[in-house]
Amino acid sequence: MTEDVRHGPVGVRDTAAEDAEFLIDMLLEEVNWGLPEPISRRQLLRDRVLSQYVAGWQREGDLGVVAVDTGGPNGLQIPVGAAWLRRFTAQSPGQAFIATTVPELSLGVIPAHRGRGIEMGLVHTLIGRARDAGITRIAAFVAAGHPSREFYDAAGFTQVRDEDGGHVLVLDLLGDALA
Numbered sequence: 001m002t003e004d005v006r007h008g009p010v011g012v013r014d015t016a017a018e019d020a021e022f023l024i025d026m027l028l029e030e031v032n033w034g035l036p037e038p039i040s041r042r043q044l045l046r047d048r049v050l051s052q053y054v055a056g057w058q059r060e061g062d063l064g065v066v067a068v069d070t071g072g073p074n075g076l077q078i079p080v081g082a083a084w085l086r087r088f089t090a091q092s093p094g095q096a097f098i099a100t101t102v103p104e105l106s107l108g109v110i111p112a113h114r115g116r117g118i119e120m121g122l123v124h125t126l127i128g129r130a131r132d133a134g135i136t137r138i139a140a141f142v143a144a145g146h147p148s149r150e151f152y153d154a155a156g157f158t159q160v161r162d163e164d165g166g167h168v169l170v171l172d173l174l175g176d177a178l179a
Contacts, residue, residue, distance in 0.1 A: 026108025
């Protein structure tokens, strides 16, 4: 069976608590991208580190945006991607933990919609929201050899350290990146 994929106009809206399930789906896309043996939703939710990127969404300080196909039937807006920020503590750090004041970026787009600029559009929009919220830096983790590394480099992130089979990247929002 083949899926009929629409490539209609895409809009961006802020996340809400109701987006938690979709964020889990997008985290799975992010984590499984390029893996020879993808992890399951159940494995993700049982993983202490990975699950905390979506557990209890939307708590105070969480910030995110969802890309939606605005041309769905009967005006339905169909989510196709999401980008979100969450802060962690030193006691329960994320994969790219820098400091409690530096949120970590998660980003996922449905495979059929990749390569259309949706990823960069989400990040641009989220960076604007982050600046408005007074956030000065954003961290991200990229596994070694992961195809998204070029994307993060193009978005202005710089590597600050190697960590557990990957790289911790930071985007300085006080600089000119994506201004």
